[in-house]
Amino acid sequence: MNGPVGIVLVSHSAGLAAGLRELLAQIGSAAVPVVAAGGSADGGIGTSYDLVAEAIDKADQGAGVAVLPDLGSSVLTTRTVLEDHPRADVAIIDAPFVEGAVAAAVTAAAGGDLHAVISAAEEARDVRKF
Amino acid sequence: MSASSDTHAQTTVTLPANLHARPAGRIAQAAARFTSTIRIEHAGRAINPTGVLSVMSLGATAGSTVTISAEGPDADTAVSSLADILATAE
Numbered sequence: 679m680n681g682p683v684g685i686v687l688v689s690h691s692a693g694l695a696a697g698l699r700e701l702l703a704q705i706g707s708a709a710v711p712v713v714a715a716g717g718s719a720d721g722g723i724g725t726s727y728d729l730v731a732e733a734i735d736k737a738d739q740g741a742g743v744a745v746l747p748d749l750g751s752s753v754l755t756t757r758t759v760l761e762d763h764p765r766a767d768v769a770i771i772d773a774p775f776v777e778g779a780v781a782a783a784v785t786a787a788a789g790g791d792l793h794a795v796i797s798a799a800e801e802a803r804d805v806r807k808f
Numbered sequence: 809m810s811a812s813s814d815t816h817a818q819t820t821v822t823l824p825a826n827l828h829a830r831p832a833g834r835i836a837q838a839a840a841r842f843t844s845t846i847r848i849e850h851a852g853r854a855i856n857p858t859g860v861l862s863v864m865s866l867g868a869t870a871g872s873t874v875t876i877s878a879e880g881p882d883a884d885t886a887v888s889s890l891a892d893i894l895a896t897a898e
Contacts, residue, residue, distance in 0.1 A: 705833035705860070777861055784833050784860040788840035798859070805861040 683786040683795045684711040684737025687779060688730055688756050689748040692717035698779055707783035713737040725755040734759065734768055742767035742792035744782050744799065748775045769796055777802035817887040818877040821894045827868040829860075831897035836860035838889050844880025846890065857890065 685707075689695040695716030702712050715733035718724030730745070737743045745760075747753045747770065756770045769792065771778060778799035785798035825831070827850075839846050839857040847854045848863065850872065855862040857876075868874055874894065878886040 701829075705829050706837055780829070780833075781859070781861055784836045785840070787833075788837040788858075790840070801859065802861055805859065806865055808865055808867050 680741035681739030682710045683741045683782075683790065683792050684713070684734075684739055684743040685779065685782050685786060685795075686730070686733045686737050686743060686745040687712065687714045687716070687775075688725060688733075688745060688752040689714075689716040689775070690723050690725060690750070690752060691748075692721065694748065698776060701776075702779060702783040705780055705784060706787050708787075710783050710786045711737045711739055712779075712783060725751050727755055727759055730756055730759045731763065734763075738768075742769070742795075744786075744792065744795050745770045746773060746775060746779050746782065746799065767792060771796055771799045773799040773802050777805070777807075813881045814879060815881070815883045816877070816879050817883040818875065819887050819891050820873050820875045821891050822873050823868055823870055823894060823897065825870050825897045827863065827866060827874070827894070827897070829864060831893060832860050832863040834893050834897075835863050835890060838893055839886070842878070842880070842882045842886040842889075844878040844883045844886045846876070846878040846886050848890070849875040849877070 695714035713733040715729040719726040782799040
């Protein structure tokens with residue numbers, strides 16, 4: 679039996695990705711594999727092909743992986759990884775970073791499949807904050 | 809006897825604490841387990857509680873009242889489960 683859908687947080691900042699991961703754990707994603715891929719390989723601001731590729735492997739428990747980039751080269755780096763390792767069950771999601779990750783994590787924790795997780799994260803774009 | 813097993817259930821809860829991110833996450837995960845259509849209403853707005861962001865967007869604060877309603881085969885359980893979470897939120 680497959681575990682929950684995995685989530686990868688790709689950010690220019692290791693601190694931003696790690697902090698978002700902490701927040702998701704508070705909101706109920708303790709059982710969901712959430713892996714942060716933040717910063718460049720040398721720990722600076724940037725994105726790392728290797729960190730993203732490793733994070734996808736780590737987050738994969740057999741039910742697929744949703745990858746959320748923050749912006750800009752996070753998107754480009756993730757796309758390059760997915761082009762080099764094309765898989766039907768790994769998807770990059772176009773959603774607000776924080777809201778999309780929260781919606782994705784809660785949906786994955788509730789047992790949603792990859793399609794449900796992607797939809798929930800994308801819907802974050804249409805839900806007003808207040 | 810009715811041929812349909814669908815029922816309607818409704819209750820109100822006075823919130824002991826603000827409906828912030830943590831209880832919203834619990835509400836959304838609980839709501840996803842039911843087949844009934846569920847609504848939470850607060851201050852004239854109604855949302856589907858399976859969306860954690862929608863639950864947070866209600867901006868419901870401690871002391872305010874929310875109405876939970878559900879329609880479907882497990883409406884009673886759905887309403888009582890969500891009411892329990894809201895009534896015991898910290």
